[in-house]
Amino acid sequence: MDCTNCIFAEVDDNGVQAGCRASRLHKYIKLNLAYRTEDSNFYELSKLCNMKRDEDWLETKCHPKYDQYDALDIAKMETEPTFGIIIYDDSLNSRDINTTLNSIKDINYNKNKYTIVWSVYEATLKNRGAPLIDAVSCVQDLKLAGHKIWLSLHKNAFNIAARDKECFSKVRYASHWVKMAHGACMPKDTFNDINNSINDKLETKVLFENRDQTISIVPSSVAQMKYLDYNDYELMVDGIKGEAKKNNLYTMLHETQ
Numbered sequence: 001m002d003c004t005n006c007i008f009a010e011v012d013d014n015g016v017q018a019g020c021r022a023s024r025l026h027k028y029i030k031l032n033l034a035y036r037t038e039d040s041n042f043y044e045l046s047k048l049c050n051m052k053r054d055e056d057w058l059e060t061k062c063h064p065k066y067d068q069y070d071a072l073d074i075a076k077m078e079t080e081p082t083f084g085i086i087i088y089d090d091s092l093n094s095r096d097i098n099t100t101l102n103s104i105k106d107i108n109y110n111k112n113k114y115t116i117v118w119s120v121y122e123a124t125l126k127n128r129g130a131p132l133i134d135a136v137s138c139v140q141d142l143k144l145a146g147h148k149i150w151l152s153l154h155k156n157a158f159n160i161a162a163r164d165k166e167c168f169s170k171v172r173y174a175s176h177w178v179k180m181a182h183g184a185c186m187p188k189d190t191f192n193d194i195n196n197s198i199n200d201k202l203e204t205k206v207l208f209e210n211r212d213q214t215i216s217i218v219p220s221s222v223a224q225m226k227y228l229d230y231n232d233y234e235l236m237v238d239g240i241k242g243e244a245k246k247n248n249l250y251t252m253l254h255e256t257q
Contacts, residue, residue: 084171
């Protein structure tokens with residue numbers, strides 16, 4: 001990959017690339033991921049740059065009706081990761097799911113960039129004396145607050161793989177999959193921290209996890225590639241953890257609320 005035809009490439013009077021309006025080039029050079037040969041006016045990159053945009057994109061996305069946004073701002077918004085949050089609610093205490101959902105309400109991130117799937121069995125609600133109408137009301141409150149949320153209410157006990165499939169299929173287009181246990185609290189800046197890791201620090205990570213291991217965040221492309229080796233999402237996370245730590249692809253979430 002190179003910077004040829006990228007609208008954010010800055011060139012001098014001789015047509016030679018001198019910089020990058022997206023402030024990416026110096027980071028690639030510092031990480032030894034960019035170089036320029038003698039017969040090329042533009043830098044070659046040894047890692048994909050998700051900010052590369054051409055004139056066709058500019059014409060499409062920067063139509064006059066979008067003139068309140070700068071092209072660079074639009075491109076940055078497009079590169080922000082998206083998240084599918086799956087909560088497996090198997091607790092006999094309704095306070096656990098309330099704790100988790102309340103922490104999600106406080107997430108400091110664009111609500112359009114994440115979707116929540118609340119997975120619970122009818123038997124679980126019944127065993128803790130929680131009427132279905134309470135769960136539906138909770139979901140409606142979240143929707144009214146601007147959150148995208150599904151209530152996956154299961155009538156019968158699934159095997160693990162079937163439950164995983166039903167839930168994660170609802171967020172298949174998200175760039176990252178988030179698995180939360182009931183009672184887990186999402187640190188409010190987690191998604192911004194991951195965006196910073198990907199788009200500012202240019203890091204490659206395959207697993208983000210909290211200290212208690214009740215929250216795991218994996219690129220969906222990695223999960224889809226690895227899942228069939230396990231047919232169990234939790235086992236998959238455990239399986240990739242060792243290699244992730246060994247190869248500096250693992251990050252512990254910053255948990256200051």
